[in-house]
Amino acid sequence: MAETAVSFALGEVYEILKDEAKLLRGIHKDFSDIKDELESIQAFLKDADRRAADEANTNDGIRTWVKQVREASFRIEDVIDEYLRVIHVVQHLGCGASICKITHLISTLISRHQIATEIQDIKLSLSVIKERSERYKFQVSQEQPSSSSTGGIEGSRWHDPRMSSLFIEETEIVGFELPRDELVAWLLKGTEERTVISVVGMGGLGKTTLCKHVFDSENVKSHFDCRACITVSQSYTVRGLFIDMIKQFCRETKDPLPQMLHEMDEKSLISELRQYLEHKRYLIFFDDVWHEDFCDQVEFSMPNNNKRSRIIITTRLMHVAEFFKKSFPVHVHSLQLLPPDKAWELFCKKAFRFELGGKCPAELQGMSNKIVRKCKGLPLAIVAIGGLLSTKSKTVFEWQKVIQNLNLELQRNPHLTSLTKILSLSYDNLPYHLKPCLLYLGIYPEDYSINHTSLTRQWIAEGFVKSDGRRTIEQVADEYLSELIYRSLIQVSSIGFEGKVKNCQVHDLLHEVIVRKMEDLSFCHFLYEGDDESATLGTIRRLSIDTSSNKVLKSTNNAHIRAIHAFKKGGLLDIFMGLLSSKSRPLKVLDLEGTLLSYVPSNLGNLFHLRYLNLRNTKVQVLPKSVGKLKNLETLDIRDTLVHEFPSEINKLKQLRHLLAFHRNYEAEYSLLGFTTGVVMKKGIKNLTSLQNLCYVEVEHAGIDLIQEMRFLRQLRKLGLRCVRREYGNAICASVEEMKQLESLNITAIAQDEIIDLNSISSLPQLRRLHLKARLEKMPNWISTLEFLVKIRLALSNLKDDPLRSLEKLPSLLKVSIWDNAYDGQILHFRSGGFPKLKELYLARLNRVNSILIDKGALLSLENFKLNKMPHLKEVPSGIKALDNLKALDFLDMPTEFVESIDPQNGQNYWIINHVPLVFIRHWIGPKLNDFEVRTIRLFYRE
Structure with missing residues (x-):
């Protein structure tokens, strides 16, 4: 949407106007004029964007106007980026009169003239665009335009299939048995106090269908006086x-309407x-609620009369429910x-409803399964695509055509366009700052599990x-991600042991909607296998490469690319990198x-604006010295590469926040x-004062001097030393104590018998993760004071106690x-009341331990327990029997007596573990680290 592009460009202009020092003579007024024009245009953009999106009502002139606004915004972003690059060069020329500096000065004068010319041209084009807006009579739109309570989207002409969800026959409903029973129980049982029941989920999940089905069930009807x-x-x-509520109440109870x-x-x-x-047990169903303040608006109309009244709401937004x-x-x-x-049952009901007895013929089963998998369990998608296929001949040829052209059908087929519009509603309702964040997920291939940390960076x-000035920008980004999850737009695909999101993705069909929007908005261009090489013509802001073809090199001719993502091995990428870096670009x-x-x-x-560089898991061996010129670089990820040493120029990167290298x-x-190797860094690391993550550094090369410099890295959240x-x-203790924000500390000794004394640390108040792989002999006292510690790993410590x-x-x-x-002892004793929140326990290669005692009342929250290669532990700990929350036991390379004792058939200690749902018996067969022979005992909780 042009509104998003303009808002983003305005933000860039605001930032540059705030910093007077960066403005050359005469430029301030030009940028100020651009700001004023953008603000004036922005006032009409919601109306213009809505009308441009309404394909039934909009002429090409309005769409052209919106496109011109968007492209002008792109030009503003580009000219600001180029301006900042030139300013940086000017500020670093100094007063010396060397030939080199004079040459640089001449080149920057040329650049400054080009920038000034471009700014004047942008101002002229914005003036013309503003005048043209009057021709289309755009209105200043409100955030929440008024309409009737049942009108849906004002001015739209498309049939809203959400309305049909209110009238689906019970025989057509599939898969809602369990949620239906849960909702009915909440409605009919429980507290006498007025209670809200919220059903939350992404568009198309069937929230309305489920709740209307429950609302109309006979036992619910008879329970309430009015609905x-x-x-x-x-x-x-x-x-x-309110008027609609009164009418429905009176209609159901046959009471006269108020005069x-x-x-x-x-x-x-x-x-x-x-x-x-006041004296009635009432049931009110508010369907499709979008705004948090809805609760405040309707709360006082519904008295709390302690008659077990109930309110049902459906919403896509978790924060609305909460x-x-x-x-x-x-x-x-x-x-x-x-x-x-x-999903298969619902598909067959829709696709073969009036034919073939509702059964899928054998020759169509393969394709039907493919379609159902594509729908990923989304009922609306299954119903829409199944409905489309019900109109087609039941032949392989006809169905194959639909499958091959499904993406196109989503845009033009009346059976499916309503599906995409319903999914689009969630995007359209986003605040502008979240729209590009959601669009960014479309850069990744379909069904791709996206790392949360990489995405937010x-x-x-x-x-x-x-930044809001109170939190780190990473914390703000995490909040953006959480909001998209709460809005049911992003699905969580994996979480860590702390309950935090690790990976996420979007539903395949929502991905299709996002990709279409990205292409319409020139947000990103996609290169797939088999694409025409000429497809990269035109404005490109971002490039998503899902091909190993060398034709990707053709795309580098566009000078406006701001992001490049590659998702396959690629061809001649060394040549590609050379061409990409050959001159300055706005690549970030x-x-x-x-x-x-x-x-x-x-x-x-040369990539002066580069902020995020990810070379992880490539074959790169060396970073060039010119990396020190990447003054804006914030993230450098070279994990699992062949880079073993950083050039000293890395220490010039004062904006660097995340340095990931192992x-x-x-x-x-x-x-x-x-198992893990880090990288060598030179002295001068004290200059990297923005660093938050630094792992892992091989410190023996620069020694104590390097460690002492680290005390200046006071923003560090994560530190790894090898x-x-x-x-x-x-020196480590002294430096670490200066890092008041430190949340993760990993220290590994150079050899197994190297004693590392860490006792002089007084406190690490924010520490959440601690990995110590070194001989300690005595546990440091400060560890027992770490109230926020969630994870600890100890190895080689040789502790006597x-x-x-x-x-x-x-x-x-x-x-x-x-x-x-x-x-170094023989008995590990988990005492009653100890480790109240512990979820995961891993004991490995403790060569002297022969007994593990677990008292009743210990480890009450434990879910996963692993034992690995404990040669003297012959029997399973009997205290496991009392661990009611245990979900999995994992035993690797344990003694033969131990394994035989828990055999389901003959093991005398099987009774200890027979309440655990999963038990894995693993045996390492080598040569690779993860080469296991696995035997799984599947168990179930007793009734």
Whole structure:
């Protein structure tokens, strides 16, 4: 949408105007004029964007106008980027009169003239665009335009299939048995207090169908004195809602309507409703609620009369459901996608409803399964596509045509366009700052599991995330992601042990909608296998490469690319990188993870605006010295590359926030100290004052001097040090204590017998994760004071005293790993009341431990317990029997007696573990680290 592009360009202009020092003479007024013109245009953009999107009503002139506004915004972004580059060069020329500097000065004068000319041209084009807007009579739009309570989107002519959800026959409903029973129980049972039941989920999940089915069931009808079903949608008036409620109540109970109903104001209507409902057990169903303040608007119309009255709401937005909690008891049901068997049943009901007895013929089963998988359990998609196929001949030829052209059919076929419009509603309702964030997910291939941290760092690099001055910009980005999840637009595909999102993705059909919007908005261009090489002509802002073809090199001719993402191994990427870096470009994100790239050109520093560089899992061996010219670089990821040493120029990158550099050798035989290797850094690291993540540094090369410099890195949240020697202990303690924001600390000794003394640390108040792979002999006292610690891993520590005594009272601890002779004793004793929140426990290669005691009342929250290669542990700990929350046991390379004792057929200790749902028996067969022979015992909880 042009509104998003203009808002983003305005933000760029605001930023540059704030910093007077960066403005050359005469430029301030030009940018100020541009700001004024953009603000004037922005006032009409909501109306213009809506009319441009309404394909039935809009002429080509309006769409052309919107496109011109968007392209002018792109030009503004580009000229600002070029201006900032030139300013940087000017500020660093100094006063010396060397030939080199004079040459630079002449070149910057030429650039400054070109910039001034471009700015004047932009001002002229904006003036023309503004004048043209008067011809189309755009209106200044409000955030929530008024309409009737059941009108849906004002001015739209398309049939809203959400309305049909209110009238689906019971025989057509599939897969809602369990949620239906849960909702009915909440309606008929429970507290006498007025209660809200919220059903939340993405568009098309069947929220309306489910709730209307429950609302109309006979046992629910007979339970309540009066009922009302109100469709809210995005456009409504509160007064219209109240009138509709009164009409429905009176119609159902056959009571006369209040006189002068349509002349009443809101206050009178609330009084009328309260009086009518005061002595009744009522049920109100508000369908499709979009705004948080809806709760405040309707709350007082519904009296809390302690008669077990109930309110149902459906919404796509979790925060709307939770907002009701401030005034009501609330039950929230997050509606899930249909499981595969129910998805297949629903598809067959729609596609073969009047033919073939509702059964799929054998010759169409393969294609039908493919279609159902494409729908990913989304009922509306299954119904829409199944409905389309019900109109086609039941032949392989006809169905194959639909499958091959499904993306095109989504845009033009009347059976499917309503599906895409319903999915689009969630995007259209987003605030402008979240729209580019959602669009960004479309850059990734369909069904791709996106790493949460990488995604948010890319948003930051692109400038989508703005700091609020109170939190780090990473925390703000995490909030953006959470909001998209709460709005049911992003699905969480994996979470960490802390319950935080690790990976996410979007539904395949929503991905199709996003990709279409991206292409319409010139947000991103896609290169797929088999694409025409000429397809890259035109304005390109971002490039998504899902091909290994060398024709990707053709795309580098466009000078406006701001992000490049590659998702396949790629061809001659070394040549591609050379061409890309040959001159300055506005590129901000370069993500080549997992490609065959083996070389980074010496002119990499030409990419002045680059903020995010991901070379992870490539064959790159060396970074050029010109990396020091990437003054705006925020994230550098070279994990699992062949880079072992950074050039000293890396220390010039004062904006660098995340420096991720290590290699893990999964191919070799297990070695705790040899499994992970870091990189060598030179002195001067103290200049990297913006660093938040630094892992892992091989410190033995620069020694104590390097460690002492680290005390200046006071923004560090994560630090990893390898090859630590005994004499570094005091320096590490002194530097780490200066890092008041530190959340993760990883220290690995240079050798197994190297004693590292960390006792002089007094406190690390924010520490959440601690990995110590070094001989300690005595547990540092400060560890037992870490109230926010959620994870600890100890290895090689050679502790004489039971380490559990220092850890058992930590209030936040969720995961404990004690490995590789971390403990030199024979008995580990988990005492009653200890480790109250611990979810994961991993004990490995503790060569002297022969007994594990678990008291009743210990480890009450434990879910996963792993034992790995404990040669003297012959029996399973009997205390496992009392661990009621245990979900999985994992035993690797345990003694033969141990394994035989828990055999389901003959094991004398099988009774100890027979309540655990999953038990894995693993045996390492080598040579690779993860080469296991696995035996799974599947168990189920007793009734």
